[in-house]
Amino acid sequence: MKALTDKEIRRSFVNCSRSEALAMTLPGSLDDVPWDEREFLGWRDPRAPLRGYAVWWRDGRSLGIALRAADTSMSSRSAAMCLLCQSTQTGADVSLFTARRAGEAGRNGNTVGQYICADLNCSRRVRTDIPPWLQTRDPDEVIYERATALQTRLDGFADHVLRAT
Template identity: 35%
Template sequence: MGRRAYAIVPTLDGETIGVLLVQAEATPRSRAQCSWCRDTRLPNEVVFYGAKLAGPAGRRGSTVGTLICRDFQCSANVRNDPPLPYAGYDAAAARQDRKDELVLRASSFVERVARQ
């Protein structure tokens, strides 16, 4: 059970979907980027998680996977202040954009798993 995790994610249409994720035994050989938060200054490891598809495809063993922060620090990562690339850069707006993009990417993944 040590390699299992659950992601409970609100979808874009207001539903909440829970997905059982299974961590791959192998770890990426190089520094991977999380598909959800896409933080390039990650203080944590990124690992591959797979989820069985819903419906007949899942019963046949079909899965889909993604790279995610090992301990799901994505929410904290997107709330960190982004580096300031130029004077006058709106860090608060950039932080909100990162939060919105995290919701979009996580929702898209769980909706893909739940599609039948």
């Protein structure tokens, strides 16, 4: 993805107030982000541990979604799947996140839930956690397909958050 600046990140959020967007903790150094290997920038807020954020480019504009993790986590002995990158991990590494819907629906308390990697690092995982049954294929092709699928699911999630009714 194209690199984001602090300003582009803060003004990208569709489901939180301006003051919430100003108060959030941005990820460390944006210069260190491997943008070529990211479909979205995802991070947890170090000062508000249940909060998480996902920002990416859609139709040439930065789009951000503020997320809240469930305060109970699943068991590390069970397996769970992230619905964005579709990697299977222990239950403890996948969280149920809720996103307030945009606009009036959100102000009325409407949310959308999604199981996502707890660290929101799906872009790295589509490149590094290749399931064994795909490892016989051309790695570049596999990563391309997984990254494209991640992007599609992310946009589908955003559609739910943005949908007016």
